[in-house]
Amino acid sequence: MKKQSLKIVLCILLLLNLINTVDNVSAESIEKGNTSANNRDVGFEIERNGWIYFVDNNSKSNNRSIYKMKSDKTGLKKLTNGRIGTNLNLVGDWLYYFSFFGGINRVKIDGSASYSYNVGGEELNVIGNWMYYINPNSGSKIYKHSVDNKKKIVLENRISDNLNVVGNWIYYSVGNAIYKMKLDGSQKTKLRQEKYIVTFMIVDESGKNIFYNLANGGLLKLSTDGKIHRQLIEDLVGSFNEFGDWIYFTSIDLKEIQNINSRGNNSLYRMKKDGTSRQLLSKDGHHTGLTISGGWLYYSKKHTGSNDVIRYRMKLDGTKNELFLYPGQKNPVISSMGSGKLPQNTTYSMIVDGKIIDHNQGVPIYRSGLLYLPIEPIVRGMSDTFNYIQKPYTATITKKDGTEIEISVSKSTALVDGKIVPLSKLMLEGTEVPIQAKPIVFNSKLYVPNDFVNEIVKYPLKIDKGDNITKVIIGIP
Secondary structure (H helix, E strand, C coil): CHHHHHHHHHHHHHHHHHHHHHHHHHHCCEEECCCHHHHHCCCCEEEEECCEEECCCCCCCCCCEEECCCCCCCCCEECCCCCCEEEEEECCCCCEEEECCCCEEEEECCCCCCEEEEEECCCEEEEEEEEEEHHHHHEEEEEEECCCCCCEEEEEECCCCCEECCCEEECCCECCEEEECCCCCCCCCEEEEEEHHHHHHEEECCCCCCEECCCCCEEEEEEHHHCCCCEECCEEEEEEEEEEEEEEEECCCCCCCCCCCCCCEEEEEECCCCCCCCCCEEEEEEEEEEEECCCCEEEEEEEECCCCEEEEEECCCCCCCCCCCCCCCCCHHHHHHHCCCCCCCCCEEECCCCCCCCHHHHEEECCEEEEEEEEEHHHCCCCCCEEEEEEEEEEEHHHHHCCEEEEEECCEEECCEEEEEEEEEEEECEEEEEEEECCEEEECCEEEHHHHHHHCCCCCCEEEEECEEEECCCCCC
């Protein structure tokens, strides 16, 4: 009897070990489509087996198609036609991506077949036979979705952001808090509660560290068990990425904020993950969209004095900085740079309902090629009601007709009378498509894309550009 009991116990232990082994294999050994840090930002490029898969993201070309070419830039082939791909994930012979036309899609790497899942999916991570994503069209919940489109599971019902899938864990934020959970949605654990909203977050591929910033700035580091926490720098940090011992990030030079020619600019840096050995990599423009693949750091740059966004790449040590162009593509910088600077006496003016807004209340700025406006003086200037839920990160607008609008720096959508709508849209090929633009905080003030003011809040808006002054006029009849 004792021998039989012992056999049963041994069988149970063996079964538990087998289950644990299968779980570990499914998370760590099955092919991962891209790094979570790349997926958290734009994921415009991925290099595998001597091929580069990429989105033509140079705004001058007005293309936005997905291509592939060999690492030596031969063998160029277009895989999609103007689909605005982001979050590229390569698993097997399929390339998965998010598109503003139809949400999550996939295309064969030889271009022979394609498939649309017809579901919104930001921050897409594909691992083996599963896709993990946040759907902004369904309350920004986290989903686990089989690639054969037969299963779709809600893992987190709350409004979520900053999705990272590393090892056996999913890391994400809900407002001011950082969480992790298992791949099946179990073992949800709050790792840290912050005073301010978590605006951008990545997890390194080692699964040891979380890097994030808050709506009030800074760059912070947290161990994935939640036990070790420290602030690395206090700068106004934008997006960032990681590889090996280094973290790559964009930061605004506080000394340049009031400089007319530099307003809206930032610089690109790298530093060790312990906060040491900071090195300047690029300046004189606005840098966004950091992707690391194949030993290269890819990034987008809007040069001072130009509205065109240009794609570059450099080696991870900062050497060999170059335009990222495919064969036959025209140099997008030559025609867009001009003098490279705005006229020295250029000024910005904002007029709301016939009254000039004092610069202390905020001035128009550019971010990632978009014109951003300070929303509080606009709403109050139009005699509507503006209230902060959490100053200056989340706010509500109440119009005289009763319309209620809620916005937050952590969301690319707004709540309009309880309905989720895109914060900003882009006109492409005659069709309006949502873009992943979010409110930002600049000089302790909440800013929104200018088309949010016109299209969502429904205030008439006109932009008058002169030689020496640009006027943003709101409330015109």
